Amino acid sequence: MDSFSTLIRTASHEQHVEAETSTFMSDLLGGRLGVDAYARYTEQLWFVYEALEASAGRLASDPVAGPFIRPQLMRLASLERDLAHLRGPGWRTGLTALPATGEYAARVRECAEEWPAGYVAHHYTRYLGDLSGGQIIRDKAERTWGFARKGDGVRFYVFEEIGNPAAFKREYRELLDGIRADDLEKQRVVAECKRAFALNTGVFRALGEEFPLSA
Ligand code: HEM
Numbered sequence: 001m002d003s004f005s006t007l008i009r010t011a012s013h014e015q016h017v018e019a020e021t022s023t024f025m026s027d028l029l030g031g032r033l034g035v036d037a038y039a040r041y042t043e044q045l046w047f048v049y050e051a052l053e054a055s056a057g058r059l060a061s062d063p064v065a066g067p068f069i070r071p072q073l074m075r076l077a078s079l080e081r082d083l084a085h086l087r088g089p090g091w092r093t094g095l096t097a098l099p100a101t102g103e104y105a106a107r108v109r110e111c112a113e114e115w116p117a118g119y120v121a122h123h124y125t126r127y128l129g130d131l132s133g134g135q136i137i138r139d140k141a142e143r144t145w146g147f148a149r150k151g152d153g154v155r156f157y158v159f160e161e162i163g164n165p166a167a168f169k170r171e172y173r174e175l176l177d178g179i180r181a182d183d184l185e186k187q188r189v190v191a192e193c194k195r196a197f198a199l200n201t202g203v204f205r206a207l208g209e210e211f212p213l214s215a
Helices: 004-011 013-020 023-029 035-054 076-087 099-114 116-131 134-145 165-177 183-210
Strands: none
8 A cells, every 4th residue: 555645645646737837837937927926926825834833833742743843844934034025124014815825824724723634734735845846936936036046035945954855855754654643534634635735726826817927
């Protein structure tokens, strides 16, 4: 039987392709969007990570979610530095969540409060993605909008305290394989991961509508 880390990756593969090839992501990676669209996207991430990380302290002692909570992963402070760079010191004033983002953050919060294993699905979907494809987005953002390499504007994608991302991901997959959940609960976590991907795609769809290409 496949390991749980393989199962969750395989099960979300199709939706990963969908997210990767969404209009908004394609336009972003294709260098066809202005920095305003990137800033708006970064703002949406703020709401998601606020939901993920506000509960991290409490979940650290949870038997299921606890092992996944690592201070090296925390992104909120980096996101705030990026937003200060992108929007200026008053970045909080104009910060608004798109309805799709509100829905995503609410679901993360709900899992954090009521279902730690479901929270793991969201944790996996974001952080393992950021450690992987996030690096492609960073590289593109640096080139497209002229941010300093690994500097302000793209700090969200830079995990300063993770020296070896490949090793970190390997360890993370081992944690997934050892998750304290029976088979039925694992199935539920996989389903929640798919939901997490769908919530991300929803945010991309909304961003795509807000930033249609004029061409
Ligand atoms: C254009 C956007 C994206 C690109 C180019 C991209 C690219 C990649 C690549 C190359 C990997 C493989 C890394 C490896 O095998 O170690 C990966 C893994 C992953 N990505 Fe993405 N990705 C993108 C968007 C997303 C999004 C939007 C999500 C979800 C929010 C996501 C979640 C994940 C996850 C969870 C993994 C880890 C899979 C695993 O090994 O279990 N990615 N991504």
